[in-house]
Amino acid sequence: MDYQELIEEVYHEVNKLELKGKVADYIPELAKVNPDQFGIALVDLEGKVYGVGDYKTPFSIQSISKVHTLTMVFHVFNSKLWTRVNVEPSGNPFNSIAQLEFEKGIPRNPFINAGALVIADALTSKFEDPKTQIINFINDISGDKCVSINEEVRISELKHSERNIAMAYFLKAYDNFDNDVQEVLETYVSQCAIEMSCVDLAKSFSFLANDGYSIFAKRNIVTESNARRINALMLTCGFYDESGEFAYRVGLPGKSGVGGGVGAVMPHKFSVAVWSPELNEKGNSVKSIKALELLTDKLKFSLF
Amino acid sequence: MDYQELIEEVYHEVNKLELKGKVADYIPELAKVNPDQFGIALVDLEGKVYGVGDYKTPFSIQSISKVHTLTMVFHVFNSKLWTRVNVEPSGNPFNSIAQLEFEKGIPRNPFINAGALVIADALTSKFEDPKTQIINFINDISGDKCVSINEEVRISELKHSERNIAMAYFLKAYDNFDNDVQEVLETYVSQCAIEMSCVDLAKSFSFLANDGYSIFAKRNIVTESNARRINALMLTCGFYDESGEFAYRVGLPGKSGVGGGVGAVMPHKFSVAVWSPELNEKGNSVKSIKALELLTDKLKFSLF
Amino acid sequence: MDYQELIEEVYHEVNKLELKGKVADYIPELAKVNPDQFGIALVDLEGKVYGVGDYKTPFSIQSISKVHTLTMVFHVFNSKLWTRVNVEPSGNPFNSIAQLEFEKGIPRNPFINAGALVIADALTSKFEDPKTQIINFINDISGDKCVSINEEVRISELKHSERNIAMAYFLKAYDNFDNDVQEVLETYVSQCAIEMSCVDLAKSFSFLANDGYSIFAKRNIVTESNARRINALMLTCGFYDESGEFAYRVGLPGKSGVGGGVGAVMPHKFSVAVWSPELNEKGNSVKSIKALELLTDKLKFSLF
Amino acid sequence: MDYQELIEEVYHEVNKLELKGKVADYIPELAKVNPDQFGIALVDLEGKVYGVGDYKTPFSIQSISKVHTLTMVFHVFNSKLWTRVNVEPSGNPFNSIAQLEFEKGIPRNPFINAGALVIADALTSKFEDPKTQIINFINDISGDKCVSINEEVRISELKHSERNIAMAYFLKAYDNFDNDVQEVLETYVSQCAIEMSCVDLAKSFSFLANDGYSIFAKRNIVTESNARRINALMLTCGFYDESGEFAYRVGLPGKSGVGGGVGAVMPHKFSVAVWSPELNEKGNSVKSIKALELLTDKLKFSLF
Incomplete structure (x- = not known):
């Protein structure tokens, strides 16, 4: 099947459904985005890019960056990391503190906020300048100087970070x-x-579709076994308390962010990024999820 | 790779590790089993059976039967079922009632006890004699009159079913x-x-590796899309509050039972059943899980 | 101060406030009651009765009966009882099952449903015919054959008792x-x-104001020390998850029921019963609570 | 009854019981205290002091100070305060954060840490120098310059205050x-x-036994009605998740601290302070609680 044709078909079908959600507004800067934007980019194992809609427009990747930082600590800490963070689905909203108390300070998984903070802490221990390291890492695996920081978003989040x-x-x-x-x-x-476009995000996820090898960085980012494990974590924990639903309906490992983006992977086939700002009540983009559902339906394959 | 060689290798390596656990004792009848038994059976898409150890010995499948009953209601109720049961991982022990209260009587997924009871209720509404229907169904998809009921276990569980x-x-x-x-x-x-051997259990899971088609029943048991969905559910919810760990370490859809058995699937490749009675503290068989971990490591593929 | 004058003053002031709530409707029979009824009865240590409004009209005492059954088992089981039921405030609705799971089957206190069921179980172990014993006991301490069972309510509750x-x-x-x-x-x-009027309910609580001695039964019902303890339990646990609020605003030991009644005690002074069917969202009668608040304000004393 | 004789009797009986507990060790400075110390001071309505044992030795009052700060904000904020803090017993440890999440940032009561922090915040809004104001206030109601700050404890707690x-x-x-x-x-x-002796602590609680009037400050500290309310709060919430047990066994409004002290009140009779460092598993002093239980038993009165 021709990927370009496929994602265009998906794009148009989703648009026809006129799905509605609510743009994230917990910080004012996110609420300003034009809600009608919608883009899809797919990258195959050879690194070829397919795109439709606003796939070149940068957007706030938010929690999707947790996949990148997890990858960064993965090979360094490996088994030691899992004494500090667990790998179980949470079943609670991403910013719940109650569960952390019940489980005595070990976050359920690296994709809820508490887990991502532990990983940011580990990166801070390891690197002189972790912020720059993260940017460099993502640029590297995307094969492009694609990463920029939205200063307004950054400052606003800093102001609203009591939780x-x-x-x-x-x-x-x-x-x-x-x-x-x-x-x-x-x-x-x-x-x-961090802001990235769908195309760059899909590129940055490419190594997860390719047993750990990035065609853009031209090197192994993680071992094959660890690539599988990151995928497993995305499948079971990547969509907050809607992870089961996503696995059930879509069946791809993926990670969403409240900016409306989703990065996902079909192992040994492609990586894909979808973006549209309107969210459902669980904080996942309504159009992005629908697009990925249609994509796997049309391809007649998912992981399973 | 030769599957027979593979599972024999796995079998011997696991045996060498001398893993220890604790046989289920919540009913006396389960505690009587010889704890040293260990068997593996693998069934490929052509229906060819590979086995090692006690793979022909019947054991109490316990919660693994929840996959069979879910399959039975799946095509009948389909979307309606999901108004009564959710598809999210639980993060709690299989017999927790607190979560059921917080979520107002909708069980988290069909594999915790509350969810399986809803499915048994649905089967009771549909069939005159649901007990016999379940047996017939499993016999059918295994291609054999393999199912027997252990009356002592049944009566004992009935006596201890307050929860x-x-x-x-x-x-x-x-x-x-x-x-x-x-x-x-x-x-x-x-x-x-229900008691079944590894070989019969693996056969009964075969349709899940084959897009819904059972080579033993010679018919489609569920649609391709529903086969994928049952696999997604097993991956995210099949191992109680250790489901994330299993996905992370093994990466196959599977379902465990407190009798020490596990049924699992590598889509488009094979189904597999492993059995050994000693359990870890989460209620999953220590040897069975290790065996499946080694299996995917050696094959160098999992779902991901 | 003249008690009759006092309760009339309270009665009229409460009526002027036109407080509104919602009659209990979890069983249809309770919902049928005329919501405008409102009565107060006060019984002093000499057994003299003061009353106003619908104080002679029988109403469904519901959970108030938990005080009577607790009293019945108190002297028999005493310290042994407290291995089966705790004495801590619950902070949860009266029919929560989650807390019971967290605390491994020991109900928080004898006034939540789980605790009252344990006490009913203890009475069943002790008496041939516990239902009649309860009626006889309440008649005895009220000095009157005042207790009747509303058969419609009983049958309806039986039908709706899944929880x-x-x-x-x-x-x-x-x-x-x-x-x-x-x-x-x-x-x-x-x-x-059980149905009783305010006057009979106040009489049945009289021994709790009098160090355990019932002027109506003409005997000690419990020891002085146990009377104090039942009062302490009512103060900390008598109003579901509004117990703190009631202690704070009213400051008397008391017990409410979803029929709209409240029985309360001012130790060494009087017992009092108030009834009005409309409830607040916590399940306590809006008028009854207001009446008791005004009563202690006007008397310028509470426990404290 | 002669109060001096009474507390001496209690003192000796408790000593004979050889009760054992564990000195608080969450900060090293508290763990250094001599665990065998034990003192009782009682102050009657005329301000006469009775004392036995180490009743003149200053100790760390810890959470007992929450009663003093609550009193300070009470008349200022009054009803407005209760939009920020609730008055229900917690049923959870004093430093639980889970409950705070379930109840959306409104602490259960002013005596758990979260509630006391809200009150410290309110004092900070009101006073230029709240630390000095608190010291002055307690000195004032004790009629003595009795308050000192243990700098080692203060600095150590500051270092260990992540929670x-x-x-x-x-x-x-x-x-x-x-x-x-x-x-x-x-x-x-x-x-x-803050460090105070039993005698000064009992004096500082005297206004709560006397309808809000402090014989030491020679003025009304709070209204009669508010004095009753503070007492109600101490009774229902003063002993962490052992408040029900204390009300049941002792029946006096009181507040404990992890330094081993307890301040309590018998309204219209006396205030009392007991101190002994060894704690039970709920964080309450084993000897102090036993002493107060014997005290009310011997007096044959409690609140109830």
């Missing part, structure tokens, strides 16, 4: 946080404020 | 349970007391 | 329930369907 | 915290590090 600060101190109370809270928070907020 | 009865009445309180509790419980307990 | 049955089986699962569930439930539902 | 900082930021996330977290924390930690 994340609370979580960081709570982790500290359980001895699961090593560095200065403010310092780690700066890194975390910076990674969430 | 399940509590859950059934709780579901009734939320109008999510239509039939007489005792009647449904008889069906549920009967399905849990 | 209580669930709790009873859940208690059984934790070995904290000895008798047949249905048998105990009959007792429990029967006690909830 | 309280987490709670403060969490409150901020729910718009229930107005000032700079560090500034409020300084006040909170300072109040917890």
Whole structure:
């Protein structure tokens, strides 16, 4: 099947459905985005790019960056990391602190906020300048200087981060946080404020479709076994408390962000990024999820 | 790779590890089993069987039967079913009632006890004699009269089912349970007391590896799309509150039972059943999980 | 101060406030009651009765009966009882089952449903005919054959008791329930369907104002020390998850029921019963609570 | 009864029981205290002091100071305060953050840490120098310059306050915290590090036994009605998740601290302070609680 034709078909069908949601408004800067934007980019194993709609427009990747930072710590910490973060689906909203208390300071998985903060803390321990390292890493695996930080979003998130600060101190109370809270928070907020287009995001996920090898960086980013594990984590935990629903309906490993983006992977076939700002009540983009559902339906394959 | 060689290699490596666990003892009859038994059976898409160890010995499949009953209601109820049961991972033990209260009587997924009771209730509404229907169905998709009920186990579980009865009445309180509790419980307990060998279990899972088509029943059991969905559910919810761990380490859709068995699937390749009675603290067989982990490692593929 | 004058003043002031609530409707029979009824009865230590409004009209005492049954088991079981039921405020609705799971089958206190079921179970172990014993006991301490059972309410509650049955089986699962569930439930539902007027209810609470001595039964019902303890329990746990609010605003030990009644006690002064069917969202009568608040304000004393 | 004789009797009986507990060790400075110390002081309505044992030795009052700060904000904020803090018993440990999430940033009561932080925040809004104001206030109502701050304890608590900082930021996330977290924390930690003897503590609680009038300050500290309300709060919430047990066994309004002290009140009779460092598993002093139980038993009165 021709991928370009496929994603265009998906694009038009989704548009016809006139799906409605609500743009994220927990910070004013995210609420300003034009809600009608919608783009799809697909990258095959040879690195060929297919795109439709607003696939070249940069958007706020938000929580999708958690996949990138997890990848960065993965080969360094590997098994040690899993004494600090668990790998179980959460079943709770991404910013719940109650679960963290019940489980004595070990976040359920690296994709809820508490888990991502632990990973930002680990990066802060490892790197002099973790913010720049993250940008360089994503640029590297995308094969392009594609990453920019939206300063307004970054500053606004920093101002509205009481809940994340609370979580960081709570982790500290359980001895699961090593560095200065403010310092780690700066890194975390910076990674969430990254802007990329669908095409660059899809490129940055390409190594996960290719057993850990990035055709853009021209090197192995993680081992084959770890690539599989990151995919497994995305499948079970990538969509907050809607992860089961996504696995059930779509069946691809993926990660969503409240900016309306989704990065996903069909192992040994392609990586894909979809973006549209309007969200459902669980915080996932209504159009992006529908697009991926149609995509796997039309391809007649998913993971399963 | 030669499957027979592969599973023999796995079998011997696991045996060498001398893994220890604890045989289920919540009913005395399960505790009587010889804990050292261990078997693996693999069935490829052509229906060819590979086996090692105690792969022909019948054991109590317990919760694995939830996959069979889910399949039975799937094509009948389809979307309607999902108003009564959710598809999200639970993150709680399989017999937790607290979550059911928080979520107002809608079980998290069909593989926790509350969800399986809703499905047993649906089967009771549909069939005159659901117990016999379940047996016939499993025999059919295994291509063999392989199913027997262990009467001692059945009677003992019936005697120790206060918690399940509590859950059934709780579901009734939320109008999510239509039939007489005792009647449904008889069906549920009967399905849990089913005994099958690894080989027959692997055969009964074969259609899930083959887009819904059973080579033993020689017919489509569910649509391709529904086969994928059952696999997605097993991957995200099949191992109680260890489902994320299993997806992470093994990466196959599967379902475990407290009898020590696991049925799993590598879509478009094979189905596999492993059995060994000693369990870890989450209620999953230590040897069976290790065997499946080695299997996917050696094959160098999992779903991802 | 003249008690008759006092309660009339309170009665008229409350009526002027035109407080509104919602009659209990979880069973149709309770919803049928005329919502405008409102009565107050006060009984001093000499047994003299003061009354105003509908204070002679029988109403469904519902959960207030939990004080009577607790009293019945108190001297028999005493310290042993407290291995089966705790004495802490619940902070959750009266019919929550989640807390029971977290606390492994030991109900938080004897006034939530789970705790009252344990007490009904204890009475069933002790008495041949617990239903009649409860009626006889209340008649005895009220000095009158005042108790009747509303058969319609009883039968209707029996029909709608899935949640209580669930709790009873859940208690059984934790070995904290000895008798047949249905048998105990009959007792429990029967006690909830008791009808009494404010005057008889106030009389039946009189011994709690008088160090355990009932002027109507002309005997000590419980020891002085146990009378104090029942009062302490009512103060901390008598109003579901509004107990703190009631202690704060009113400051008297008391127990409410979803029929709209409240029985309360000013130790060494009087017992009092108030009834009006409209409830606030926590299930407590809006007028009854306001009346007791005004009463203690005007008397310028509460417990504290 | 002669109060001096009474408390001596209680003192000796408790000593004979050889009760054992565990000195608080969450900060090293508290763990250094001699665990065998034990003192009782009782102050009657005329201001006469009775004492036995180590009743003149200053100790760390810790959470008992929450009663003093609540009193300070009470007349200022009154009803407005109760939009920010609730008055229900918690049923959870004093430093639980989960409950705060379930109840959307409104602490259950002013005596759990989250509630006391809200009050420290309110004091910070009102006073230029809240730390000094608190000291002055307690000195005032004790009629003595009795308050000192243990600097070692203060600094150590400041170093170990991750959990309280987490709670403060969490409150901020729910718009229930107005000032700079560090500034409020300084006040909170300072109040917890106050040292007073039993005699001074009992004096500082005297107004609560006397309808709000302090014989030492020679003025009304709060209205009669508010004095009753503070007592009600102590009775239902003063002993963490053991409040029901204390009301049941002792029946006096009181507040405990992890330093081993308890301040309590018998309205219209006396105030009393007991101190002994060894704690039970709920964080309450084993000897202090036993002493108060014997005291009310011997007096044959409690509130009830």
